[in-house]
Amino acid sequence: MTAAIETTNLTKRYGRTVALDQLNLRVQPGTIYGFIGPNGAGKTTTLRMVAGLLEPSAGQVRLLGERLDRDGRTSQRLVGYMPDFFGVYDDLRVWEYLDFFARCHNLPGAKRRSTVEGLLELVDLTPKRDAFVQSLSRGMQQRLCLAHALVHDPPILLLDEPASGLDPRARVELRELLRTLRDMGKTIILSSHILSELAEVCTEMGIMQGGHLVASGTLAEVQRQLGGERQLRFSVLRGVEQARVILAGTAGAGRIDQLEIDTSHSPITSEPTTAHLPELHASATTLSVVWSGDAEATASLISRLVTAGVALTSVVDETNDLEELFLQLTAA
Amino acid sequence: MYRVLQPNPIVVKELRSRMRGGRPYMILTGYLLGLSLVCFGILRVFEGQAQNGAPIISAHVGQGLFAALALAETLLIVFLTPAVTAGAISSEREQLTYDLLIATPLRPSRILSGKLVAALWYVLLLIFAAVPLGSVILLFGGVSPRDLAKALLLLLLTAVAAGMLGLLCSTLARRTLRATIITYLLILAIVVGSYFVVLLRTASAQPGTTVTSRALAVSPFSAMTSIVMRGATPGGPAPGGMMFDGPRPMMMFDANMLMNMPPFNNFTYGLIDYNNPNGPVVQPVYRYAYVAYPLFSLICYWLASHVVRPRRRWRLGLIDLVMLLLVLLVAGVGGYWLEIDTVTRFLR
Numbered sequence: 158m159t160a161a162i163e164t165t166n167l168t169k170r171y172g173r174t175v176a177l178d179q180l181n182l183r184v185q186p187g188t189i190y191g192f193i194g195p196n197g198a199g200k201t202t203t204l205r206m207v208a209g210l211l212e213p214s215a216g217q218v219r220l221l222g223e224r225l226d227r228d229g230r231t232s233q234r235l236v237g238y239m240p241d242f243f244g245v246y247d248d249l250r251v252w253e254y255l256d257f258f259a260r261c262h263n264l265p266g267a268k269r270r271s272t273v274e275g276l277l278e279l280v281d282l283t284p285k286r287d288a289f290v291q292s293l294s295r296g297m298q299q300r301l302c303l304a305h306a307l308v309h310d311p312p313i314l315l316l317d318e319p320a321s322g323l324d325p326r327a328r329v330e331l332r333e334l335l336r337t338l339r340d341m342g343k344t345i346i347l348s349s350h351i352l353s354e355l356a357e358v359c360t361e362m363g364i365m366q367g368g369h370l371v372a373s374g375t376l377a378e379v380q381r382q383l384g385g386e387r388q389l390r391f392s393v394l395r396g397v398e399q400a401r402v403i404l405a406g407t408a409g410a411g412r413i414d415q416l417e418i419d420t421s422h423s424p425i426t427s428e429p430t431t432a433h434l435p436e437l438h439a440s441a442t443t444l445s446v447v448w449s450g451d452a453e454a455t456a457s458l459i460s461r462l463v464t465a466g467v468a469l470t471s472v473v474d475e476t477n478d479l480e481e482l483f484l485q486l487t488a489a
Numbered sequence: 490m491y492r493v494l495q496p497n498p499i500v501v502k503e504l505r506s507r508m509r510g511g512r513p514y515m516i517l518t519g520y521l522l523g524l525s526l527v528c529f530g531i532l533r534v535f536e537g538q539a540q541n542g543a544p545i546i547s548a549h550v551g552q553g554l555f556a557a558l559a560l561a562e563t564l565l566i567v568f569l570t571p572a573v574t575a576g577a578i579s580s581e582r583e584q585l586t587y588d589l590l591i592a593t594p595l596r597p598s599r600i601l602s603g604k605l606v607a608a609l610w611y612v613l614l615l616i617f618a619a620v621p622l623g624s625v626i627l628l629f630g631g632v633s634p635r636d637l638a639k640a641l642l643l644l645l646l647t648a649v650a651a652g653m654l655g656l657l658c659s660t661l662a663r664r665t666l667r668a669t670i671i672t673y674l675l676i677l678a679i680v681v682g683s684y685f686v687v688l689l690r691t692a693s694a695q696p697g698t699t700v701t702s703r704a705l706a707v708s709p710f711s712a713m714t715s716i717v718m719r720g721a722t723p724g725g726p727a728p729g730g731m732m733f734d735g736p737r738p739m740m741m742f743d744a745n746m747l748m749n750m751p752p753f754n755n756f757t758y759g760l761i762d763y764n765n766p767n768g769p770v771v772q773p774v775y776r777y778a779y780v781a782y783p784l785f786s787l788i789c790y791w792l793a794s795h796v797v798r799p800r801r802r803w804r805l806g807l808i809d810l811v812m813l814l815l816v817l818l819v820a821g822v823g824g825y826w827l828e829i830d831t832v833t834r835f836l837r
Contacts, residue, residue, distance in 0.1 A: 205588075
């Protein structure tokens with residue numbers, strides 16, 4: 158199948174600084190692909206090059222099989238782009254704003270009017286049709302900017318930090334909107350420096366760091382590529398030694414770490430801090446085990462521990478350790 | 490076909506937003522009020538002189554009004570136009586809307602022309618709104634409609650040239666404030682600089698000789714003076730001489746008296762072309778301006794059309810060939826019309 162977006166050794170240099178280093182990316186049609194990475198990782202540079210706003214130093218971009226031409230016509234036709242920092246024109250009404258961009262894309266009169274009304278409906282701004290653009294809230298402006306990227310009905314949408322500066326409610330609305338757009342058959346690439354913003358809505362993601370794509374794929378694939386381990390954490394009140402023996406003898410269990418307190422992530426070798434904690438927790442020990450068993454195996458393991466007389470206060474399945482991995486990675 | 494008939498989206502947008510709110514109307518009102526006050530002041534001066542027994546000829550009043558109005562309007566247009574155009578492109582960058590614009594199929598040249606047309610519309614509105622005020626001159630006489638038309642044409646060409654300069658600065662500078670300041674500094678350099686060149690040459694010349702400098706040809710005020718003075722001195726000036734020197738028979742305020750004051754007394758009606766094959770000829774300054782300003786505007790637009798591109802700025806294309814031909818055409822036709830020797834020899 159032709160990839161919606163395909164980059165081959167895409168590189169951007171500014172003088173001696175390499176903003177993006179040999180990016181090879183394939184995004185299939187109908188995907189919501191999330192770029193995650195700290196500021197300066199090369200996300201915006203990548204999006205701008207795909208949008209045809211920035212010329213690559215090396216490498217090439219193909220959109221739906223078409224190679225990006227030099228004057229940017231291909232991307233203007235196929236891509237709807239929403240920059241991370243966008244402005245709005247003062248003294249222009251909401252419908253006029255969309256009408257302006259529809260004119261820029263050469264939409265004829267009747268089609269232009271129906272497109273503008275349809276988009277206002279889509280982004281839920283019909284009640285604000287005649288309001289001045291500068292009077293809209295940040296979330297509404299964001300939706301308006303998203304609508305402007307849709308006037309020519311592009312198959313690919315590039316959204317740079319679409320969720321930044323939005324309150325939780327607006328974020329939920331944005332997520333819904335993105336799902337609607339995916340259902341309409343659009344391929345969406347978005348970027349964020351906050352993982353949790355994307356994890357729920359993206360079907361695939363790529364983690365960027367220092368101009369490199371460190372990992373790419375579905376959530377599980379990215380986790381595997383980053384070497385993330387699934388862990389089970391047992392808070393043991395009594396019978397720690399017994400638990401260790403059982404865990405060591407269970408198929409699917411790997412390395413076992415013993416942590417002093419259930420709330421701490423620090424290994425046992427670090428300074429004991431139990432003195433500050435309430436007595437109930439003072440004697441609880443956390444056993445952390447690298448675990449590859451399925452749900453059935455997990456249930457069976459817990460039942461064996463309990464039957465053997467190990468007093469458990471909690472079991473935590475730490476599957477989503479991606480955020481931590483991401484932080485470790487980007488801190489490095 | 491549809492695309493050709495489609496109005497430039499930038500013009501539509503700019504006209505929608507630019508004429509909103511009170512500001513454009515306040516500027517228009519202030520502008521007309523200022524010009525009306527100038528007219529009123531001139532009329533009061535003549536009235537006072539008539540009351541003191543000075544013989545006032547109606548034609549003098551007309552000429553005085555014409556001179557004052559034309560120069561005041563030049564001043565306003567020269568300083569208002571850059572304010573309108575210097576923000577054209579830089580404001581898009583400042584408002585962070587430039588990326589949105591260049592991500593559309595709208596070509597940079599169309600963005601530029603749209604911005605220019607929209608800005609000039611407003612300046613044209615100002616110029617044409619003052620035409621009824623100028624028609625008062627015709628009530629008094631002394632000025633031919635031909636001179637009025639000449640002044641109007643010069644005003645339009647001045648507005649376009651100042652607008653183009655502002656637009657070029659707007660594409661070069663990242664900030665509107667910087668673009669505006671640079672534009673004003675350049676205009677001041679042209680206006681004041683050319684005047685100082687004339688002053689220096691006059692000061693360094695032997696006493697009694699008249700000096701004309703080609704530097705005068707670039708200043709819109711000098712060009713406008715050469716139009717309004719033509720009406721003021723029937724019979725025209727002596728070739729090559731400063732027009733407005735020599736003792737005045739009566740201390741009476743009229744256009745000639747205005748022209749005896751600095752800086753106007755250093756302006757000249759015409760420049761002498763000694764190399765002309767038919768012997769030395771005097772070319773009125775405004776005729777140079779008629780050629781120089783469109784040429785200047787074209788070159789500014791040409792440069793701006795390159796700077797405005799998001800990438801591959803200086804790659805040459807068909808448009809450059811067209812612009813080059815246009816510049817050569819204007820220079821050639823203008824030079825022939827001015828009978829500049831090198832051009833006419835070349836064309837022959």
